[in-house]
Amino acid sequence: MSGRNVTIILVAVLGLFVLSNSLYVIKETERGVLLRFGEVVDPDITPGLHFKVPFVNNVRKFDGRVxxxxxxxxxxxxxxxxxxxxxxxxxxxxxxxxxxxxxxxxxxxxxxxxxxxxxxxxxxxxxxxxxxxxxxxxxxxxxxxxxxxxxxxxxxxxxxxxxxxxxxxxxxLPPDVSESVYRRMNAEREKEAREHRAQGRELAEGIQAAADREVTVISANAYRDAEQIRGDGDAEATRIYADSFNQDPEFYSFTRSLRAYQDAFQGSGDVLLIQPDSEFFRYLKDPKGGS
The missing domain is CATH 3.30.479.30 (Band 7 domain)
Structure with a gap:
């Protein structure tokens, strides 16, 4: 290779080197300042392609985003x-x-x-x-x-x-303070829980007492009504019996004597000591009940 060609190549390489160090790009997301020997000469370079003097100017780029x-x-x-x-x-x-x-x-x-x-x-x-x-x-x-x-x-x-x-x-909270706060909060919550439980027990006892009182009142009223109905029924039965027996008193006396005989003689080991002329044997001696 001749000396001329070597010179041309060296000049071309040097030119490319100078050109590459003379051009720079500022992106849209970047901010930059142009320096000349460390002194700021352009504090706000706009985005795009720019030219600088090699070895004299220097460019510092910063991120312009948040x-x-x-x-x-x-x-x-x-x-x-x-x-x-x-x-x-x-x-x-x-x-x-x-x-x-x-x-x-x-x-x-x-x-x-x-x-x-x-x-x-x-x-x-x-x-x-x-x-x-x-x-x-x-x-x-x-x-x-x-x-x-x-x-x-x-x-x-x-x-x-x-x-x-x-x-x-x-x-x-710091760990030491957090522990004391936790203990205080825990104590406050336990106190509040005890108060709620006490109120709940008091309310439950009140409800239970009211229910027991209501049961007692209902039972008493029911017993009173039952006794009144039973008394009215007994009175009505007595009246009906009285009316029936008043229609034939002799028949009533006869049936009552038969029931007395049945009750007296139904046991096998019973012993009765009665006078033969007793009223008890009235219908045994005479079916018509004559004395």
Whole structure:
């Protein structure tokens, strides 16, 4: 190969190298800054194909999408000096590329660490002015809105990022406090259960007493009605017997004597000592009952 051809090849390779280092692309999901010897000359490069001077300019690209920083659970104290373990996260995105690059050197991990510290500081301040009831349920939404607005101002000014949202994932009591709270809640529930059982027994006894009283009243009324009906029946039977026997008193006397004989002589071992002229033998001596 001649020296001329080698020179042409070297020039072509050098040209390709220079061209490849002169062109760069910023995607729609990216944000970028153009540097010249480390100094920011273009703080917000638009998406597309761009040109830079090799070895003079440098481009730093950042993720322009919404990112998530997941903070570690921290212990905070409420207004009543009660400890809570709060686990939170935040959504943010790069708003000012120049400030973001200056504050974090373009490192997302560093930005997340700094933002996490500010989230914890903001949460500590917000929790400190609220009671445990307000933090857990009463003003939880207001707390997140307040910390989001406050943190967004600080993050824009110091880190060049926009805080989209801050959310509390979980609020727990510390293990030592949780155990004492559990014991207190258990004691309260047991006390409440005993009260309910006592009220239930009292109500059951009242119902049982009312039922027993009702049974006694119903039984007494039924016995009274039965005795009254039985008395009316006996009176009616006596009247019927009296009417029947008054129609023929002699026949009544005869049948009564026969029943007396039957009752007296039905036993095999009975012995009667009676005078022969006794009234008992009246119809035995004379079928007509003559004396």
């Amino acid at each position: 990112l998530t920083v997941d903070s570690q659970p921290e212990r905070f104290f409420t207004q009543e000096k009660k400890a809570l373990i709060v686990d939170s996260y935040a959504k943010f995105r790069v708003a000012d590329t120049a400030k973001f690059y200056t504050a974090t050197n373009g490192e997302e991990s560093r930005a997340m660490g700094l933002l996490s510290q500010r989230i914890n500081d903001g949460l500590r301040n917000q929790v400190a002015v609220r009671t445990i009831q307000e933090v857990v349920s009463g003003e939880r939404d207001q707390l997140m809105e307040a910390i989001t607005a406050q943190l967004d101002v600080v993050a824009r000014d110091e880190l060049g990022v926009e805080v989209v949202d801050v959310r509390v994932k979980q609020i727990d």
